[in-house]
Amino acid sequence: MWSGKSKRWFVVVGCVLLMACDSPAESETPKPSASVAAILSAPAEVTLRLGEESAVGGGALYLSFLDVLADTRCPVGVVCAQPGNAEVSLGLRVGTGPTHTLRLNTDVEPKSADWMSLRLSMGALMPTFRAVQPGDSIKYQLRVRVEPVSP
Numbered sequence: 490m491w492s493g494k495s496k497r498w499f500v501v502v503g504c505v506l507l508m509a510c511d512s513p514a515e516s517e518t519p520k521p522s523a524s525v526a527a528i529l530s531a532p533a534e535v536t537l538r539l540g541e542e543s544a545v546g547g548g549a550l551y552l553s554f555l556d557v558l559a560d561t562r563c564p565v566g567v568v569c570a571q572p573g574n575a576e577v578s579l580g581l582r583v584g585t586g587p588t589h590t591l592r593l594n595t596d597v598e599p600k601s602a603d604w605m606s607l608r609l610s611m612g613a614l615m616p617t618f619r620a621v622q623p624g625d626s627i628k629y630q631l632r633v634r635v636e637p638v639s640p
Contacts, residue, residue, distance in 0.1 A: 529607060532636035536612075539629040542580070546635075550607075553580035554631045555590065557614070562595065565617050572596050575614045577631055581607075593633075603638060610634040 529546035537543055542553035555578040563569035574596040580588040581604055591602045593611040601610035612632030 529635060529637055532634060534612065534632060534634050536630055536632045539631075549584055550635075551580075551582050552609075552633065552635065553588070554629075555580050557627075557629055558592065560614075560627075562614075562617070577611070577614060579609065579631075579633065581609070606637055606639075608636050608638045610636075 529550055533545050535543055535545055535552055537552065537554035539554055539557065542551055544550070545552050558576040558578055560575040561573035562575050563571070563573050574594050576592055576594050579591045579593060581591065582588045589604060591604060591609060592599070593602060593609065594600055595611055595614050601608055603609075610633065612634055615630045615632075616627065
């Protein structure tokens with residue numbers, strides 16, 4: 490029924506179709522090896538509420554404020570022997586890719602961290618710490634500076 494030439498043609502067409510199904514579309518998420526500096530060409534400052542995610546650099550890079558891991562900063566109006574520190578957890582991803590987690594601090598290192606070709610620096614964690622009363626809920630906001638760095 491099928492000649493040898495027809496079988497070969499059928500196999501070639503089938504292989505081409507399989508390869509086409511396996512190749513990524515142009516609109517897919519850039520691979521981590523892609524230069525994030527191309528996504529973010531100038532420094533940006535982002536302010537996020539706890540649990541919020543924001544697009545940076547035209548929407549290809551996403552930054553999220555995941556958690557306040559510790560907050561031992563000296564309350565306003567109180568004299569402390571040490572200033573204390575707050576440690577936060579940030580999430581970073583390109584497009585729909587996996588989220589990479591970074592930790593930054595307000596008063597001890599690391600206050601900044603490099604990810605791919607970007608540097609993220611802790612700006613401020615608000616509100617400035619105060620003595621918390623029972624039932625208080627702290628509505629944290631975090632300011633982060635994101636800037637491209639040379640490899």
